[in-house]
Amino acid sequence: MSTLATHDRFGIFGGRYVPETLIPALEALDQALTQALADPAFRSEIDDLLGTYVGRPSPLSTAPRLSALAGAPVYLKREDLNHTGAHKINNTVGQAVLARRMGKRRIIAETGAGQHGVATATICARFGLQCVVYMGTEDMRRQELNVYRMRLMGATVTPVDSGTRTLKDATTEAIRDWVTNVNDSHYIIGSVVGPAPYPRMVREFQSVIGREARRQILERAGRLPHTVVACVGGGSNAIGIFSGFVDDRAVELIGVEAGGEGLDTDRHAASLTRGTPGVLHGSLSYLLQDAAGQVHPAHSISAGLDYPGVGPEHAYLKDSGRATYVAVSDAEALAAFELLSRSEGIIPALETAHAVAWVAAQAGRWQADQPVLLCVSGRGDKDVGQVSALGLGAGEAAGGVGRAGAAGAAPVGETSRR
Amino acid sequence: MSAGALASRFTALRQARRRALVCYVTAGFPDAAATVTLVQGLAAAGADVIELGIPFSDPLADGPVIQGSSQRALDNGMTYEGALALIGRARVDVPIILFTYLNPLLAAGPDALRRAVDAGAAGVLVTDLPVGADPPREEWLGSSGLAFVRLVAPTTPPARMAEIARHGSGFVYLISRLGVTGERADLPPELPLTVQRLRSATDLPVCVGFGIARRDQATAVGRLADGIVVGSALVAAAGRSIDGAIDLARELRRGLDAAGGELPGAGAPTRAAGEASRATPPA
Ligand SMILES: Cc1ncc(COP(=O)(O)O)c(C=O)c1O
Numbered sequence: 001m002s003t004l005a006t007h008d009r010f011g012i013f014g015g016r017y018v019p020e021t022l023i024p025a026l027e028a029l030d031q032a033l034t035q036a037l038a039d040p041a042f043r044s045e046i047d048d049l050l051g052t053y054v055g056r057p058s059p060l061s062t063a064p065r066l067s068a069l070a071g072a073p074v075y076l077k078r079e080d081l082n083h084t085g086a087h088k089i090n091n092t093v094g095q096a097v098l099a100r101r102m103g104k105r106r107i108i109a110e111t112g113a114g115q116h117g118v119a120t121a122t123i124c125a126r127f128g129l130q131c132v133v134y135m136g137t138e139d140m141r142r143q144e145l146n147v148y149r150m151r152l153m154g155a156t157v158t159p160v161d162s163g164t165r166t167l168k169d170a171t172t173e174a175i176r177d178w179v180t181n182v183n184d185s186h187y188i189i190g191s192v193v194g195p196a197p198y199p200r201m202v203r204e205f206q207s208v209i210g211r212e213a214r215r216q217i218l219e220r221a222g223r224l225p226h227t228v229v230a231c232v233g234g235g236s237n238a239i240g241i242f243s244g245f246v247d248d249r250a251v252e253l254i255g256v257e258a259g260g261e262g263l264d265t266d267r268h269a270a271s272l273t274r275g276t277p278g279v280l281h282g283s284l285s286y287l288l289q290d291a292a293g294q295v296h297p298a299h300s301i302s303a304g305l306d307y308p309g310v311g312p313e314h315a316y317l318k319d320s321g322r323a324t325y326v327a328v329s330d331a332e333a334l335a336a337f338e339l340l341s342r343s344e345g346i347i348p349a350l351e352t353a354h355a356v357a358w359v360a361a362q363a364g365r366w367q368a369d370q371p372v373l374l375c376v377s378g379r380g381d382k383d384v385g386q387v388s389a390l391g392l393g394a395g396e397a398a399g400g401v402g403r404a405g406a407a408g409a410a411p412v413g414e415t416s417r418r
Numbered sequence: 419m420s421a422g423a424l425a426s427r428f429t430a431l432r433q434a435r436r437r438a439l440v441c442y443v444t445a446g447f448p449d450a451a452a453t454v455t456l457v458q459g460l461a462a463a464g465a466d467v468i469e470l471g472i473p474f475s476d477p478l479a480d481g482p483v484i485q486g487s488s489q490r491a492l493d494n495g496m497t498y499e500g501a502l503a504l505i506g507r508a509r510v511d512v513p514i515i516l517f518t519y520l521n522p523l524l525a526a527g528p529d530a531l532r533r534a535v536d537a538g539a540a541g542v543l544v545t546d547l548p549v550g551a552d553p554p555r556e557e558w559l560g561s562s563g564l565a566f567v568r569l570v571a572p573t574t575p576p577a578r579m580a581e582i583a584r585h586g587s588g589f590v591y592l593i594s595r596l597g598v599t600g601e602r603a604d605l606p607p608e609l610p611l612t613v614q615r616l617r618s619a620t621d622l623p624v625c626v627g628f629g630i631a632r633r634d635q636a637t638a639v640g641r642l643a644d645g646i647v648v649g650s651a652l653v654a655a656a657g658r659s660i661d662g663a664i665d666l667a668r669e670l671r672r673g674l675d676a677a678g679g680e681l682p683g684a685g686a687p688t689r690a691a692g693e694a695s696r697a698t699p700p701a
Pocket of ligand 1: 087
């Protein structure tokens, strides 16, 4: 019987829970990936694009004022400086090169924050591939700028008006499109989620973050980080940076989920912190669901974290104790959005702001010689409209750091200890 | 009822040279009482098997009609247990198979299948558990006492068809086309060839679903396969009126009966009579 290879399970998690129609396509994708990874020409084509088109390696920045708050030297891995403004393009470049090798001319994607949609539209424009992006109507409202960017680059953005009108429903629609057009289309999934081999493939393409960061921090700090921190939606930027350190057992790995309006409300997206194992979108992982196995709608102020599931490898890292997952609320993330902008001159994506908020609130946790590595998964230009509409973020400069820092600190600690 | 009920139903159908009418209904749509009326009406209208859909919040193999009905059923409070209770309330002499996504079934717990047997279910079909995806859970389903109906898709290569059939029972559900459930204007041109391929891979009865909505389509598919599965068209009709859905089933029954007679390439009893070489596609 054609059972899954063990590398497509992460402990008990992962798998390939999809309609039969997709099985041959997933097997073909798996084979194409294996062949491609063994082919130096594939690697060098991707490396060349990452170097000359995406702008890698992304820098590692120090963050003096955030470091002062955290009481430890904080290093920022600057995925926000990539072309299109987030880590998402590392994955879309890899998958698009693979799709082209497989002779697929039509690309499907789902998007929440729009960053993955933009990154997909970008590489499709570059390669002359047809591109269809599914996006929930709620997210189209929140991330209007990215809708325009995708359309400008020639992608078709298809609104999804079912369910919660966010990433979950966009993903479901993208899978339906793929089931219908599987012979000529490749589905570029945007995170380390979905049926095998997607979680492993997306990790492979995002692992460049961790490889670079490990080399950079060894050069700059002269030692491995004490703690590596990243936000977790589906979990691709986190897996990307974790992968560089997962074998260094002494390095602490922290994933920060969206705590929304609070973990004790039903409005959050903390699948690992509060979910239970279940099957959604092709894999078994932690999932926000009710006792009857119906998926519970997620909530986060940040569209990119607003998803009730999470990549299966994170479920495994959690259960095995190798990584720790915490949650940060909407309000804390908003404060950190402002904090990083004012204290470091870096406007982070709202997704990233969750990770920043957690670090900012950890004063006393580290000693002065214990470096902290924080993944700045994306830039916040896309969020400026949404945040300013809330009447936040552009107040008087007086006391910027201190005030925002304090606003970020107190409630964060509370949430993440729950 | 249990696995045996489905097998004996298909044996009887083949002996009578009658094609199976498999009708899908979403449990709890438009509401629980109407589902009972509908199941009884479909049985009286000539349904041979009923697929009782357990509603799921994220039915990714389904089109808008079944998705909408599932949402409505959930809003009505339908659950796995509630669906099992409908079987007892309907008390029909037609095998009922549970049609579900994996997650609500897992949430129903390790003895979910035993409770289904006790409630009178004859089989189970899990849309997002393809053969080989999760051997321990497939074993759980395969040894439950329920027939475990597996799906074959138009993309399934012949070698895998045989593997799928080997791991299933009751009948094989052949998905007629790429895509999600929903009514379609025409049948896919390659369908006869796909049915023939599947026939040479298994002796299990073959029922074809996805997109069948009209009497003429029922006749056309009835000439190829052991039966048809009708879902979205019935659900859409039931959304308008239960009587309308029952009328549609009657129409489809007539369409199928027009296709009765010898089944090209079918397994037992044809194959038992030594005609295994029929598995070549018609010119
Ligand atoms: C900037 C940014 N960070 C993080 C995420 C969350 O995704 P993941 O957890 O896969 O990194 C997104 C998703 O849209 C994003 O745009």
